[in-house]
Amino acid sequence: MPRPIHATIHTAALRHNIERLRAAAPGARVWAIVKANAYGHGIERAYEGLRGADGFALLDLDEAERVRRLGWRGPVLLLEGVFEPRDLELCSRLNLWHAVHCDEQIDWLATHKTHQPHHVFLKMNSGMNRLGFTPARLRAAHARLQALPQVDEISLMTHFADADGPKGIAAQWAAFERATEGLPGERSVCNSAATLRHGHDAAVRGDWVRPGIAAYGASPDFPEHDAAHWGLRPTMTLASRLIAVNALQPGDSVGYGSTFVADRPLRAGVVACGYADGYPRHAPTGTPVLVDGVRTRTLGRVSMDMIVVDLAPVPQARPGSEVTLWGMAAGGAVLPIDEVAQAAGTVGYELMCALAPRVPVSVAE
C-alpha cells in the first residue's frame, strides 16, 4: 500500500464557485485565474471544473500552451504580458491576449511581425506600485498602442492592493476612473475580494472580473468573512491516515524540540503528513485538523513526514482512521483551508500552491 497521503480536486466545487462569482458580478465576464498551475490544483485537473468561465488568465507561456492543448479556443490572457520580444510570436500563433505594463513591451510590439493584430490589456498602476503605467503616463501609452498596426484592441486594467481590507478600493478606483475617463475599451479591475464585495456595482465590476482564490474555495478576506459566508466550496482536500496511536502520560512530550508536553493522560495519533507534503511547518500546537471527520488539533512541531494529533475528541480513532488536513472529509465535514493557514501565519493561497509533488492527486466530481 502506498503511503496514505492524498489530495483530491473537486470538480463540482470549482464549477459551483465559478457560478457563484458570476452571480456576484452579473453581466461581467469571468476570467478563471490559473497561474501557479491553477493555484496548485494542476491546470489539467482543474480544467473541467473551470471551463464554465469565459477565459483563462495566467502568467507563463507554458501554462497558456497547456490551456490551448486542452482544447480551449476562447480568450487566454497573460497577466504580466510577455517577458521578451520573441514571446510575441507565440502570442500570435496561439491567439493570446497579453497585458502591457511598460514601455519596453510596447517597443517589442512595434517591431513584431504578425498578420494577426493583438488584443492587449493596458495596465495602470493605480497605487500598488508593482506593474503598470502611472496615471500621468497612461494616455501616452494608450496613444502609442493605438497607433500600432500590431494592435487591434486595447482593454484597460488595474489591480487593487486592499480590496480585502479596511482601506478598500476607493482611492485606487478613483485614480483609475480619472485616468481612463473617455478612453475606449473594456475594463477589468476586480480580483476575488473586489468581485465578491463590489461586483454588484456595475461601474466597478466592469467587463471582466479576475477572481483567483475564490474560485478555489478560499475566502479572500478571511477572517472577516469565511468561505461559507461567500457561498464558496473547498476545491482541494488534503487527506491522510493515522499510522500509529500512542498513549501519553503526564510529562511526556511530542516531536522535535519537545514543544508539546502532556499535562494529563492523552491518546495521540501519528499522521502520515509533514512539511515535505506541503503542510506548513510553522503550524503550531492547536492547528485544527479532522480525524474521522471530527475536529481536533495538532500537537507539537510538524516534521518532514509526520504530524501528531490529539485524539481526545475521537476515542474510536485507530491506525487507518481518516485524517483531513484541509478540505472535505468523507462524511462531508469541512475544514476550511483558511483556518489552517491562519493558524500557521499564512494564507490559503500559499498552502494550495505549496502542495508537494510527492503527494498523489486525483480528480473527483
Ligand SMILES: *Cc1c(COP(=O)(O)O)cnc(C)c1O
Ligand atoms: C492573481 C491575480 C488575480 C487574482 O487574485 P485573487 O486574490 O486570487 O482573486 C487577479 N488579477 C491579477 C492581475 C492577478 O495577478
